[in-house]
Amino acid sequence: MEVAHLEAALNGDVNKFPFCDIEREDLSEIFNKVSPSGNSLLHVASSSGHEQMTQLIARNFPYLVTKKNSEGNTALHLAVRAQKLNTVRALVELSKRIPNSSTSTDTLLTTKNDDGNTALHEALFAIHSSKKNVITLVDVACYLVLMDPKVSCHQNNAGKSPLCMAVESGNKVILEYILDFLPKLGNDFAQIVEGKSPVHAAIEHEKLDLLRIINEEKEELLLLRDEEGNTPLHLAAYKGYKKGVRYLLEIKSNWAFERNNKGFYPLHLACENGHVKVTKELFRKWPDPTELLCNKVQSILHVAAKSGKENVVRYLLKEKSCNDKLVNKMDKNGNTPFHLAALHGHSMVVVALMLDKRSKVEVVNYQGLTAYDILKSNVFAKVQDQQIDVNDRNLKADDGVKENSVEVYLKSSEKSKQFQMMMTYSMLYMYLEFFPCCRITRHHHISTKISSFNRKLPIPKQDVNNTINNLFVVAALIVGAAFAGVLQIPYDNGGNGTDDPDRGFFQERNQMSLSFFLFYNIATMILSVIAAFTLFLALSVDNNLATKLVSVAFLLLELALTFMGCAFLYILSKAVAALGLYKIDATFISLISYKLS
Template sequence: MGYLDMKIEIERGLQWKGRNKRIESLMSRSVTTNNESSGPSDHSLGFKLKQPMHSCVIVEDRGEDQSMDLELYWAATKNNVDAFIDVLEQVSRKKEQSLSTIIFDQVSPMGNTLLHIAASFGNEETVGLIAYHFPPLIKKRNSEGDTALHVAARAGHELTRDVDWGNLLLRVKNEKGNIALHEALMNGHQVVAYYLIAVDPEVLYYLNNEGKSALFLAAEAGYLEFVMHILCDTVGIENTNERLKGKSPIHAAILKRNRGVLKALLKSEPRFVQLGDEEGRTPLHLAASLGHLEEVQYLLGRQSSGAVARDNNGLFPIHLASIKGHVDVVQALLQYWPDSRELLNCHGQNILHVAAKSGGLNMVSYILQTPELEKLINMRDKHGNTPLHLATMDWHPKIVSILTWDEKVDLKLVNNEGMTALDSAEYHMERMPSFRKRLTWTALKAAGAPRA
C-alpha cells in the first residue's frame, strides 16, 4: 500500500472511522485535563496533530522525554492497531496524561519513539495511525540518530511507502552518516532501496562517514541489477562524474570478487578503472595486493598503463603483489613492463627490495631463480641498500640465509653509510640484541665460509 492509499484509507475507510474517533476522543480528554491545570491549553496542539501526515507540523520542545510504558512498547510491536489504541486509552486513563504527552515524550532506553518501534516491526497500520495523527514523530531521532525511516529501511519493511517522509527526511544522516538508502542496501533490502531512489534520486550521491555511496554498497554486496539500475539512472545527468565521489565501487567489486559487477561497472563507466582510493591506489593496485589474478588480468586488458601507475606512497601494483608474495600476479604484471629495473618505488627500491624487507620468502626465492630478474639482486636503493641490507635491518633470518648462500649476491657491497650487510647486522646487534637478530647475525657470519 502506498502513501496516498494509506492516507485515503485512514481518512475514509470504514474501519478507520472508529479508530480515528477513538483518537479524537483521547485528544478531547487531554484538552479537559490540561485546562484544569496551569499552563497553555493543548487545544491548538491537538488541532495541529490532527493534520494529515504530509504537513509534518513541527511543535515546540515539550521538555525531557519520559520512559516508555512497557504496555505501550509491547503494543507497538504487535501488528494490531486496534489493540494499540486500547493500550493508549488504558495508559491515558491510568496516568491521567494527555495523548500528545504519551505519544511525543515517551521513549525506550535507546531513545526510540512508538513510531520507531512500530516501524522496526513492520506494523503498517500502527505506523500509518501514528504518522497520520502525530506527524512530528516522523522527524524525531533515537540515540543513534535514526529516524523511523532509518529503522524501517534497515528492517526492510516496505511501509517506507506508507508515510510521506518528505525528501529532506530521505537525506537525513544518522550518527554513522547513513541515510535510509544506505541502511536498506547494507541490510540487503533492494526493494526498499529501489523505492527510495525513485522518490528522491539525489540520495544516490550521499556518502556515509566511511565515504561509501549507494553505488559502492551495491557493488560491495554484488547487486548486479541494482548497480545497472543506478548507472542507467545517472546517464546524462550533469556533472555525474564529479558527483559520484567517495570510495570507488570498482574497489568494492574487487574486494568481494564480484566479477559480474566489476565488468558491468567498467563497461558502463570505463573511467572507473582509474579511480583511486584514499591512498591513491587504483583498482589494479587493490587486485594485485589481494592476489586476485583473474581481476588483475582483466584490468590490465582494459588499461595496460595501470601497471605503471603509482599510489600516494610511490608504489606500483607490482610492489604490492611482491610484498604480499603473489608470484603469479608479479609474473602477469611483468608481461606489461618486463624491465623490472625501472619499476622502483619512491625510495628507489625494486620488487626484490620490498620482498626482502617484508619477509616474503617465496617471492625472494622466485626472483633468485629467475634469470630475467638477476639484475635486481644487487641493485641499491636511494640509501645504497641492497635487498640483503634490508632483509638484515628488518631481521628476516630466512631471507638473509638464502641471499647469503646465493652466489649471485655480492656480500661486499656497502650502502651510503659505508656498511656491508654484515656491518649493519653487527651495528644493530650492539644496540638491540634479540634472538631473531642473533639468527640474522649468525647467518651473515656463515657467509664468510666458502659457499657450497
C-alpha cells in the same frame, strides 16, 4: 509513554485513545513522550508496519518523521528493518507534503543514525543477514534508490556506501539498479562517491562478474582511487587476485605504469606480498624491472627482500631480465636488496642472495656500512635492550606488578623477530668471518677458470690466519682418527678350517671389506697430512699465495672426510656381521627354493 498507548501502537488500533482523538491540540504532549529506548509512537507504529496509523501520526505531528531515538534511528530506519515496504512508501510520501524544509525527502533519506547508516544502508544490511523475504527487502532498497540516487554514494562510519555494500553482498539486481541511476549525477564521481570504491570492494571480495558489470554500466568508477592513491590494479596486485589483474590489464594496460602515493607500481605491491603468479602477469607488460622504482628509489627486488618474500626473490633472480644492476641496485640511502634483507632479519632471503654469484655481499651503503655491519650493530643494541628489559621485569616482579596480555603478546612477537635477526647474524658471521675460505672458493675457485688464481683477493691477513688455524685443527683430528683406526683393525680368527660353506663365503667378504678399509683409511691419513703441510706452508708465504693454498687445503680435507666416511661403512658392516644378522636359516632358504621351483 503510557503502556496502553504503546500497546495500541503495536496493534495498529486507531480506534483507541489517543489515536481516535488525535486531532485534539492538547494531545501533543502524549505524542511527544518516548519509550525507555527513545522511541516515539511513530517509531512503534512504523516498526510494526501499520501504514494507516503511521500516516495518521505523521500527518498530525510531522516533526516526528525526522525525530530520532536513542540509537539515532528515525521511523524510516525502523520501517526498513521491519521490511515494511508500504510503510516506507508512506513515510517518504508524507515527507514530500510537509512544507517545512527540515522534513524534506532528501533530508529524511539521507538522515544517518549513530552508526552513520542511512535507511538504504539498513536495507542492504537486512538483505545480507536475512534468509527470508529477500525479495521484499530488494524492493525496499530499489525504491529508496529511486527516490534519491545520491544516497547510494553516502558512506557510514565504517567507510562503506550502499553502492559498495551492494557489491560486497553480491546482489546484482541492486547494483545494476544503482548504476542505472548514477549517470544522472554527472561524471564527477570522485566527489560524489564517498568511502570505499565499489570497484575496490569487488576486487577485495574477488567478484569478477560484478567487476564486469561495473565496467559495462559505468566505467568511470574504475578511475577512482583510494586514500593511498591506489588504482584498482594496485589493489588486485596487493591481494594477489590473478583473474582481476588479467581483466584490468585487458581493459587498460597503462595502469601497470601508474604509481600510488608512495610511488609504488602494481608490480611493487605484488612483490611485497609474495604473489609470484601476479608478478608474472605484470612482467608481460614491462619485462625490464630496473626502470620501475618507487619514491625511495627502490626496485621490486628491494621491496621483496625487505618484506622477506623468498619465493619472489628466487623468481626474480632466475628471470633473464634480472641483471647485476638490479641485484646490486642501491636505493635512496645506498642500501642494496641484500642490505634490506639483513636489516629486517629475513634469513632465507639472505641465503638466496648470498648464493647468487652476482650479489656483492660486502658492498657498503652511503653511510659506509655493509649489511653485516648494520645487522651486527642492531643485534648488539637488541641485546642491551633485552638486558634492560629483564632488569625492569625483575623490579616489577619484586613490586608485585603483573604484565597484561597485550604486553606479553608484543614481547613474544618481538622475541620472534629478534630470533630471526640472530639467525641472520649467525649465518653472515659463519659466511664472512668464521669460514672465509668458503667465500674464496665460491667466488674464485668454482665459478671462475684456473687463470683466475692470478687475481688478487682483498682478504685480510688476519682472516686468512684464522682460517688456517681452524683447518689445521680439522686436519689434526682427521689424522688422529685415521691412526686410531689402523691400530684397531678388526680381525676375524674364527672360521678357519670350517666345513660351513656359508661361513667361508662371509669370511671372504670380510677380507674384501678389510682391504677397502685399509685403502680408505690410508688415503684419509695421506690427504690430511698433505693438507696440514699445505697449511704450514701458507703461514710462511705472502697473503695472496696463502689464500690459494688455503683453498687447496680445504679441498684436500673435503676428500679426506669423504674417504673417512667410506671407511666407516666397513665398520658398520662388521658390526652388523657380529650381531649375526647375516645368518639365514637353511630351512627357510630351502622352503623358498621349493616354492620358487
